[in-house]
Structures are given as structure tokens and as C-alpha cells.
Amino acid sequence: MFDVNEIRKDFPILAEEAHAGVPLVYLDSAASSQKPTAVIDAMNNYYRRYNANVHRGIHRLSEDATNAYEDARRRVSEFIHSPSPEQVILVRNATEGMNLLAYTWGIANLRPGDEVLTTEMEHHANIVPWQMICEMTGATLRYVSFTEDGLLDMDALPDLLTEKTKLFAFTAASNVFGTINPVKELVAKAHAVGALTAVDAAQSVPHSIVDVQDLNCDFLVFSSHKMCGPTGMGVLYGKRELLEAMPPFMGGGDMIRRVSMEKSTWNDLPYKFEAGTPSIAEGIGLGAAVDYLNQVGMDNIHHHEQLITRYALEAMSEVPGLKIMGPKQAELRGGLVSFTVDGLHPHDIAQLLDGDGIAVRAGHHCAMPLHKKLGIGASARASFYLHTTTEEVDLLVASLHRARKVFRL
Amino acid sequence: MSMQMYREQILDLYENPLNHGALDPHDFSYEEDNPLCGDVIKIDVRMGEDGRVTEVAWSGDGCAISQASASLVTEEIKGLTLEEIKKLDKDFILELLGIPLSMARIKCATLSLKVLKAGAYGIPDKSEMRKHL
Numbered sequence: 001m002f003d004v005n006e007i008r009k010d011f012p013i014l015a016e017e018a019h020a021g022v023p024l025v026y027l028d029s030a031a032s033s034q035k036p037t038a039v040i041d042a043m044n045n046y047y048r049r050y051n052a053n054v055h056r057g058i059h060r061l062s063e064d065a066t067n068a069y070e071d072a073r074r075r076v077s078e079f080i081h082s083p084s085p086e087q088v089i090l091v092r093n094a095t096e097g098m099n100l101l102a103y104t105w106g107i108a109n110l111r112p113g114d115e116v117l118t119t120e121m122e123h124h125a126n127i128v129p130w131q132m133i134c135e136m137t138g139a140t141l142r143y144v145s146f147t148e149d150g151l152l153d154m155d156a157l158p159d160l161l162t163e164k165t166k167l168f169a170f171t172a173a174s175n176v177f178g179t180i181n182p183v184k185e186l187v188a189k190a191h192a193v194g195a196l197t198a199v200d201a202a203q204s205v206p207h208s209i210v211d212v213q214d215l216n217c218d219f220l221v222f223s224s225h226k227m228c229g230p231t232g233m234g235v236l237y238g239k240r241e242l243l244e245a246m247p248p249f250m251g252g253g254d255m256i257r258r259v260s261m262e263k264s265t266w267n268d269l270p271y272k273f274e275a276g277t278p279s280i281a282e283g284i285g286l287g288a289a290v291d292y293l294n295q296v297g298m299d300n301i302h303h304h305e306q307l308i309t310r311y312a313l314e315a316m317s318e319v320p321g322l323k324i325m326g327p328k329q330a331e332l333r334g335g336l337v338s339f340t341v342d343g344l345h346p347h348d349i350a351q352l353l354d355g356d357g358i359a360v361r362a363g364h365h366c367a368m369p370l371h372k373k374l375g376i377g378a379s380a381r382a383s384f385y386l387h388t389t390t391e392e393v394d395l396l397v398a399s400l401h402r403a404r405k406v407f408r409l
Numbered sequence: 410m411s412m413q414m415y416r417e418q419i420l421d422l423y424e425n426p427l428n429h430g431a432l433d434p435h436d437f438s439y440e441e442d443n444p445l446c447g448d449v450i451k452i453d454v455r456m457g458e459d460g461r462v463t464e465v466a467w468s469g470d471g472c473a474i475s476q477a478s479a480s481l482v483t484e485e486i487k488g489l490t491l492e493e494i495k496k497l498d499k500d501f502i503l504e505l506l507g508i509p510l511s512m513a514r515i516k517c518a519t520l521s522l523k524v525l526k527a528g529a530y531g532i533p534d535k536s537e538m539r540k541h542l
């Protein structure tokens with residue numbers, strides 16, 4: 001049974017006060033999620049009991065550390081239904097995963113005349129690396145637009161996705177609109193013209209079941225810190241033959257098989273892409289986060305977020321002048337609601353909500369092209385996770401009413 | 410901190426800004442945004458024969474703090490020379506506003522001063538710069 005009040009006890013930070021006497025209402029999980037005790041303990045346990053470097057020492061601590069780290073990789077691999085843990089490259093975050101792809105696959109494969117297709121609803125992490133690599137290789141970056149409802153403009157796709165397209169890099173779920181994109185369909189359409197696909201799953205892996213084999217995507221990236229895990233850890237998944245054909249990213253220890261003065265030969269997957277000492281505690285922490293999410297159940301989490309989102313869409317629409325961005329239908333959205341309020345700048349909204357202990361995000365959410373297209377500089381965003389309650393949404397709405405009063409609206 | 414930030418004067422200036430608009434022609438003009446939040450401020454300035462600011466106008470989009478600060482700063486620099494403008498600092502703004510600000514909001518508060526000083530230094534930009542400056 002999913003009981004949100006029981007879940008809340010797993011997150012020590014939720015018992016903290018935002019300010020003296022004001023309880024914390026954390027509605028910013030899309031920026032970074034809170035961590036359950038199990039994750040904090042797993043990392044502490046590593047530092048207290050078996051801290052050592054991995055893949056190196058012939059001693060007990062190093063063997064324990066290596067086992068724990070590799071075990072975490074296995075659990076992450078199972079979590080996304082990857083055919084093997086060797087296809088799970090551990091990096092620092094989703095951004096690094098996308099950059100790794102751009103700098104290795106991109107530089108090796110893109111030529112003048114080639115096209116990379118992305119969308120206008122991307123996070124900068126899935127725009128800027130491709131701009132940089134297109135600049136370097138002479139390839140052209142193109143964008144799929146979005147509709148008034150914040151859905152991808154599927155009608156525009158046939159003109160944009162052509163035999164010139166070498167890669168279609170798109171988000172599985174928008175961090176601004178909340179839109180859940182039809183990943184499997186987009187992957188199939190890309191493959192039909194011979195393009196590869198890179199999925200930014202930073203906002204989908206934390207909130208729903210993601211099966212890379214079912215999606216049939218070629219690459220997929222996500223960040224640990226948005227899925228109850230620590231910062232400093234992220235994943236690039238790739239199809240084996242593609243990863244094997246790619247040159248390495250950074251050079252150094254761990255990524256080589258043999259080094260001579262003249263030349264080095266590369267290590268096998270996944271180590272070819274993991275130069276240097278990795279974020280060991282963070283990898284172990286991500287493993288614990290995956291265990292935690294599995295134990296709660298991704299279906300339960302998804303269902304709970306749907307309920308909260310539906311509730312929030314309705315409750316928030318009662319605030320005068322409040323405009324909700326993105327799809328109207330809750331079932332097309334993930335657990336977040338971005339909005340503007342007439343007469344109130346998003347910064348001022350966030351500031352006044354903070355006074356009531358409510359944490360939301362305000363700004364362009366690293367999606368400047370999206371905001372520019374909408375003709376606004378910024379928006380506010382409330383985002384939900386497994387521990388969010390309807391009472392918290394009520395507090396948000398009450399605080400929004402108060403904010404309007406402060407601004408004499 | 411949140412409630413103290415939005416005291417009467419700030420809200421009044423947000424509703425009824427001072428020196429809002431544009432000046433054409435002008436002696437210098439500069440526009441800059443705060444990439445963190447997308448706030449934009451543009452300031453146009455006219456100088457008198459004696460090298461002092463005679464007229465100033467600003468326009469832009471942003472939160473109450475950045476907008477109120479633009480009103481106050483533009484009001485305050487009338488009669489100053491370019492050299493005097495170049496000497497203004499963060500504390501000058503914070504004193505004008507007279508409210509407690511968090512680190513993130515200090516950026517909002519100082520945007521207009523940043524724009525003004527960039528203009529005063531004649532930092533080359535999209536905006537044209539009259540030769541005699």
C-alpha cells in the first residue's frame with residue numbers, strides 16, 4: 001500500500017523548518033529531489049566502513065568498494081532494463097552524458113550537410129552541446145517546435161526528420177511544460193529515416209518506468225540527483241555496438257587497457273568512458289536510490305504524482321490571473337506545473353512563497369529558447385514527487401492568494 | 410525576509426515607475442539582461458553641456474526589486490558626471506532600496522546599476538555610442 005505519510009518519514013529533510021516556526025513545503029523536486037535515509041546511510045556507510053578506490057587495490061576495502069560500486073551499476077542497469085550493465089556509463093549528470101555523446105559520437109560521425117534534430121522544449125543540456133558540436137563539424141542543428149498546449153508539433157516532423165538527420169535528440173519529459181513525449185513513437189520515426197536517437201530522460205526516469213529496450217532508443221541520459229540519489233552521479237546508456245564504435249571521451253586511468261609512450265589501447269565498456277577515479281559514494285548512493293524507488297514501486301510513484309498533478313491543476317486554476325503552461329490534460333503531463341500570474345513576476349512569486357516556507361523554482365529553468373518563444377522572460381514552477389501531499393498543494397494555493405494581496409492585486 | 414522586502418515604497422515604484430520610457434536621441438544607451446532569470450533593463454541617458462546627466466529613461470522587464478531599483482537609480486543619477494556614475498557601487502543601491510536582500514536578489518537589485526555603469530564606461534555593444542563620450 002502506498003501511504004504518503006509513511007513515505008514522508010523516509011525523508012529526514014521534510015521534518016525541517018524552512019524558517020523558524022515555518023514548516024518546509026518542498027515543491028522543487030524537478031530541480032533536485034530530496035534524499036531518503038536509505039541513500040544517505042548507504043553513502044555514509046561506504047565512507048565509514050569501506051572507503052577505498054575502486055578497480056585497483058588487492059585489499060579488502062578496495063574489493064568491497066568495487067563490489068558495491070559495480071553492484072550499483074547492475075541495479076541501475078536493471079532499473080532501466082538495459083541488456084547489460086556494461087552499457088551503463090556512469091558520469092556526473094545528464095549534462096555530462098549528453099556532452100560525452102556529442103564529443104565522441106558527434107565528432108566522429110557528423111559532417112557538413114548532416115543534421116542534428118532537437119526540439120524547442122529542451123533543457124539547455126540538450127541544446128548547447130549540439131550547438132557546439134555542429135559548429136565544430138559543420139553539421140546543422142534543427143528544432144521541432146511545440147504547439148500552444150506545449151506538445152511537440154508532430155505535423156512538423158516529416159519535414160524536419162529526413163535522411164539528412166543523423167541524430168534526433170529529444171526530451172522524454174519537459175522540465176517546463178511537464179509534457180510527456182511519445183518516446184517510442186519518436187524513436188521509431190527517427191529509425192525509419194536512418195537517424196539515431198538520444199533521449200534526455202532526466203525528468204522521466206525518476207517518475208515512471210523506463211525500459212530502454214522497449215523504447216529502442218540508441219542513447220539515453222539521466223541524473224541521479226533528481227531520482228532520490230546524490231548529486232555528482234549520472235548515466236549515459238547506449239546500445240552496445242554504438243558505444244563500442246565510439247572513441248573515448250577523456251583519457252587517463254581506468255579507461256585504458258595498455259599504455260606505452262606512443263599509444264594506448266582502450267579498455268572495454270563501460271570503463272572506456274570512465275577515466276579517472278569515479279564518484280564512488282555517489283554511485284553507491286544511486287544504487288540505494290534505485291532500491292528505494294523499486295521498493296516503493298515506480299507505478300505507485302507515477303500514480304501518486306498523477307493524482308497530485310490533477311489536484312494541483314484544478315486548485316491552482318482558482319488563483320485569479322494564474323496561467324498554467326503546458327498540456328491541459330493531466331495524463332499527458334509529469335508531476336510539475338509551471339505557471340505565471342498576471343501582475344506578479346515569477347521571482348517575486350518565489351520570494352513570497354519562500355516566506356511561507358514553500359520552495360518553488362522561478363526563472364527560465366534552463367530553457368531560454370522555450371521562454372523566448374512564449375514571449376516571457378521567466379515562469380514559476382511547482383514540482384511534485386512521491387512525498388508531495390494535497391495539503392502542500394493547498395498551502396501553495398493559499399500562499400499564491402496572499403502573494404497577490406501583497407502586490408495589491 | 411520576504412515580507413520586509415516588499416515594503417510600501419518598492420510596491421509603489423513597481424506600480425508607478427519613475428523615469429520609465431526611452432530617450433531618442435540620447436548620449437548613451439545600454440541594455441543588459443540577468444541571464445539567471447531573464448530580467449532585462451535598458452537605460453538611455455542625455456548629458457548636458459556641463460557633462461552632467463540631464464535626462465534619463467529606462468525600460469525593461471523584471472521583478473519588483475529590479476524594477477524599483479531602476480526607478481531609484483535613474484532618479485539618483487540626475488546631475489552626476491560620468492566619473493561620478495562610475496564610482497557608484499552595490500552599497501549605493503542597497504542603501505537606496507533599504508531592504509534586506511538575499512544573495513540571489515542582490516543580482517536583481519544591481520542590474521540597473523550594472524547597465525548604467527557599462528554605458529558610462531562606453532563598453533562597446535549593440536547600442537550606439539556618441540563620439541564625444
Ligand SMILES: Cc1ncc(COP(=O)(O)O)c(C=O)c1O
Pocket residue numbers: 030031093094095096123125126171173174175200202203223225366
Ligand atoms: C529535462 C532536463 N534535462 C537535463 C537536465 C540537466 O540535469 P543536470 O543538471 O543534472 O545535468 C535537467 C535538469 O534540470 C532537466 O530537467
